[in-house]
Amino acid sequence: MPTPTSAARRPVGGRPRDPQIDAAILTAVRELLAEEGYGRLSFETVARRAGVTRPTIYRRWSSKPQLVHEAVFPARSDSAVLIPDTGDFAADVRRMITDTVASYARPEARAALPGLLTDLSQDPRLRAEVIDGLENRVREQFRALVRAACERGAVRADADADVLFDAVLGAVFTRAVAHYDIDIPAGFVDTLTALVVDGVAARAGDR
Amino acid sequence: MPTPTSAARRPVGGRPRDPQIDAAILTAVRELLAEEGYGRLSFETVARRAGVTRPTIYRRWSSKPQLVHEAVFPARSDSAVLIPDTGDFAADVRRMITDTVASYARPEARAALPGLLTDLSQDPRLRAEVIDGLENRVREQFRALVRAACERGAVRADADADVLFDAVLGAVFTRAVAHYDIDIPAGFVDTLTALVVDGVAARAGDR
Missing domain, CATH: 1.10.357 (Tetracycline Repressor; domain 2)
Structure with a gap:
């Protein structure tokens, strides 16, 4: 069901994104990278591993570098503190x-x-x-x-x-x-x- | 003419290496890297640019990484001092x-x-x-x-x-x-x- 949150993430003209599908795709990317390396990874091999179609991936990530970067360095909210300052x-x-x-x-x-x-x-x-x-x-x-x-x-x-x-x-x-x-x-x-x-x-x- | 030096560099069963051909190949590699990047460089494009045949390159370097590394970081004699110690x-x-x-x-x-x-x-x-x-x-x-x-x-x-x-x-x-x-x-x-x-x-x- 679309919620205010999922609606906000909805691509223009697209359907709401299912976080479980996103997670399955990103897991498939990490597995394939470790198994076969960056060079052999393609939207085709990721789709097969994740059990989705290629267009399902393209709707979310428009290029291989974007897809791989998000799989390897997951995006966090813009306000996340990545280097806490404890005073020491x-x-x-x-x-x-x-x-x-x-x-x-x-x-x-x-x-x-x-x-x-x-x-x-x-x-x-x-x-x-x-x-x-x-x-x-x-x-x-x-x-x-x-x-x-x-x-x-x-x-x-x-x-x-x-x-x-x-x-x-x-x-x-x-x-x-x-x-x-x-x-x-x-x-x-x-x-x-x-x-x-x-x-x-x-x-x-x-x- | 083979000299003791060039004979020492001669590949097993091969002809003596001509340093001018080596230099032309390495220059072609540097030019093509700067112009077109690593991905597009091939023994074919290097051969064409250097005016030699592909086998001429293969006789000297058996892989693209070896060829590119020597072009970018030219080998020096094993005894060369790369980091001089002046005492300061x-x-x-x-x-x-x-x-x-x-x-x-x-x-x-x-x-x-x-x-x-x-x-x-x-x-x-x-x-x-x-x-x-x-x-x-x-x-x-x-x-x-x-x-x-x-x-x-x-x-x-x-x-x-x-x-x-x-x-x-x-x-x-x-x-x-x-x-x-x-x-x-x-x-x-x-x-x-x-x-x-x-x-x-x-x-x-x-x-």
């Missing part, structure tokens, strides 16, 4: 790194990321829509975390949150994706946390 | 970051890397052959740089060279490749250098 900068950075490792280390993420980046690199508008939306939200929340730590005197005034963010995201990407079949060493999160926290720690005499 | 840790780290940015920011590298990672992720043996050889040499030289700085007391004894290396490589990858059409900001090298150097600086009282 080191603990918050560690949690962000732990979450990033957990997210990138999943088989479906490792399988999807290089192919996804390849497809998106050829279509800047699609990339902006698919990746930048989520990444920019996380980046903006991280900037706020660094600003707050700076105001408390835990972080140097000239700390560049964007470079820190690139270093964290990039280090995890390098370990989990470029070397995707190598286990992430146990000390990796500790060491990366210490690097970031010590790298921007306020020096004696800074304040 | 901050300056050496800055130079390594500058070189990495310069290398990844080239249009052919940006165009090649996601597709190359995709192809290699499906073939661990080929990846080990293609990427790990060069990366492990650079990584080993960076470890030696960190060890030496540690012995001079410039770097903490527990500094983890591998995590530093991942952070540097990953931060540059994130900027140059994942966001490949965005210019790398002027302060990026400075800030990343400071992050690494301050992140592992010996603390007062460490020694």
